[in-house]
Amino acid sequence: MLSGYAEKRNRVFHNRPAPKQFSAMKKTKVVIAGGGFAGLYAAKYLDKHLARRPDVEVTLIARENFILFTPMLHEVAAGDLAPNDIVNPLRRIVRHVNVIEADVQDVDLSARKVRCAHGLDNNTLEFEFDHLLLALGSETNFFDNAGIRDWSVTMKNLSDAALLRNRMVAFLEEASVETDASARRQWLTFVIAGGGFAGAETAGAVNDFIRESVKFYPQLNDEQIRVVVIHPGDYLLPELGEELGRYAERKMRERNVEMIKGARVANYDGWVVTLNNGLTIPAATLIWTAGVKPSPVIAALPCATERGRIVADEFLQVRGFAGVWAVGDCAAVPDGYETGKFFPPTAQHGMREAIVAAKNIESAILGAELKPFRYRTMGMLASIGHHTGVASVFGFKFSGFIAWWMWRSVYLMKLPRLVKKLRVVTAWTLDLLFGRDIEQMITLRDVEALTERWTRIRAERKTRTAA
Numbered sequence: 001m002l003s004g005y006a007e008k009r010n011r012v013f014h015n016r017p018a019p020k021q022f023s024a025m026k027k028t029k030v031v032i033a034g035g036g037f038a039g040l041y042a043a044k045y046l047d048k049h050l051a052r053r054p055d056v057e058v059t060l061i062a063r064e065n066f067i068l069f070t071p072m073l074h075e076v077a078a079g080d081l082a083p084n085d086i087v088n089p090l091r092r093i094v095r096h097v098n099v100i101e102a103d104v105q106d107v108d109l110s111a112r113k114v115r116c117a118h119g120l121d122n123n124t125l126e127f128e129f130d131h132l133l134l135a136l137g138s139e140t141n142f143f144d145n146a147g148i149r150d151w152s153v154t155m156k157n158l159s160d161a162a163l164l165r166n167r168m169v170a171f172l173e174e175a176s177v178e179t180d181a182s183a184r185r186q187w188l189t190f191v192i193a194g195g196g197f198a199g200a201e202t203a204g205a206v207n208d209f210i211r212e213s214v215k216f217y218p219q220l221n222d223e224q225i226r227v228v229v230i231h232p233g234d235y236l237l238p239e240l241g242e243e244l245g246r247y248a249e250r251k252m253r254e255r256n257v258e259m260i261k262g263a264r265v266a267n268y269d270g271w272v273v274t275l276n277n278g279l280t281i282p283a284a285t286l287i288w289t290a291g292v293k294p295s296p297v298i299a300a301l302p303c304a305t306e307r308g309r310i311v312a313d314e315f316l317q318v319r320g321f322a323g324v325w326a327v328g329d330c331a332a333v334p335d336g337y338e339t340g341k342f343f344p345p346t347a348q349h350g351m352r353e354a355i356v357a358a359k360n361i362e363s364a365i366l367g368a369e370l371k372p373f374r375y376r377t378m379g380m381l382a383s384i385g386h387h388t389g390v391a392s393v394f395g396f397k398f399s400g401f402i403a404w405w406m407w408r409s410v411y412l413m414k415l416p417r418l419v420k421k422l423r424v425v426t427a428w429t430l431d432l433l434f435g436r437d438i439e440q441m442i443t444l445r446d447v448e449a450l451t452e453r454w455t456r457i458r459a460e461r462k463t464r465t466a467a
């Protein structure tokens, strides 16, 4: 069986019969770079279909050893869910794929190697590949604005959401002892840059959390709170269309969220937000959800890109580089079937692209025919706070409580692993019965102390290694 398989492999890659001794030793190496939605779904498929074979080795390289369920991230910021409710360990989901926690530094497409930094001392690890699936997602784009980069908070990963929740509690505490009225208002002003999915959902979550929590602070009141969304477009959530976008905006205004449309955040110094129209907003918190860019690893590759994303063909291959595939937010995948444009960067597309790419990698290895990626977007849902949502599903539009309920049901189904689903349902039920908790699990002082301690330990390790 081994030599038959190796012959097929050789036919696909080198178009020549397999030398038997060599083929008995060498494994076909598949490397997946990135352990988010796309990386994990590809790994899951390969775990079942290829990774158990003795002649194939599948490696998943990810920065974290877990997958973060981003659609529920704002619920962690809002204190509805605990951070570990929405993450799943990669090793519990895939059993035959090698999981390596490391940071991909660069990819050499001609030498067919992925170089990574691993561990506390950033040791170098190298992985050779016959097939490489690029699934590195995207990173926050601060558009080279140092003030925004240094002072804003982002909503991209688990610690962002956990820290945002802690920050809101910390600033309520600060405001409660502040005697200067304008400084108090500043502590309680939260500006959200961006009115897309992440921005609108975060604004709804922040508004709910801060307005519900303020009642436990007798020195403070609802009128001292400002939650402001800055959005460059005409209406919120452009992905859902004008009708639902305007509905979301109206509902959020009713709950005292201010909207400034047709404007962008131009600068932030940690205390005052300046807009491109000259308007200034004194605010202790700017939440930046206004831009993403692909990973620098992708930017350094000699491949065609579209707005920074690596261009894949309909089979999810990177043209001109045999055995290199790209999926998810880091890839521009053409929708030649429906819209003629590129698919949008969402989890629902990323995971489906990943499964087709994984099947195509299997087919390439086994000498079978590749299948194109065809997908009709099923719909999009957003939760905008206060048990309200907006949804567009199979062309039908929903809003209000029903859309919020659909949002919760759909994402609960999608959340990997039964144990996490049960945790989330329990947390939601307890929240309904008892309301949110407002304790600070990590204080800002803890974070500072940890960072200082860590910097010291690293410096000491370096000195000892040098000696």
Ligand SMILES: Cc1cc2nc3c(=O)[nH]c(=O)nc-3n(C[C@H](O)[C@H](O)[C@H](O)COP(=O)(O)OP(=O)(O)OC[C@H]3O[C@@H](n4cnc5c(N)ncnc54)[C@H](O)[C@@H]3O)c2cc1C
Residues within 6 Å of the ligand: 033, 034, 035, 036, 037, 038, 039, 061, 062, 063, 064, 070, 071, 072, 073, 074, 102, 103, 104, 105, 135, 136, 137, 138, 155, 156, 197, 198, 295, 297, 327, 328, 329, 330, 345, 346, 347, 348, 349, 350, 381
């Ligand atoms: C707040 C928020 C809410 C969202 N809500 C929704 C929603 O409701 N519905 C929806 O469909 N989509 C939603 N999205 C978008 C969705 O999260 C992305 O489209 C999806 O995660 C893309 O999957 P991916 O695997 O391409 O990227 P990611 O899920 O971002 O995964 C990339 C992975 O690669 C890792 N990585 C990156 N660089 C390196 C490196 N150099 N070395 C090693 N590992 C690396 C990252 O740590 C990460 O694990 C949301 C996104 C955010 C931020």
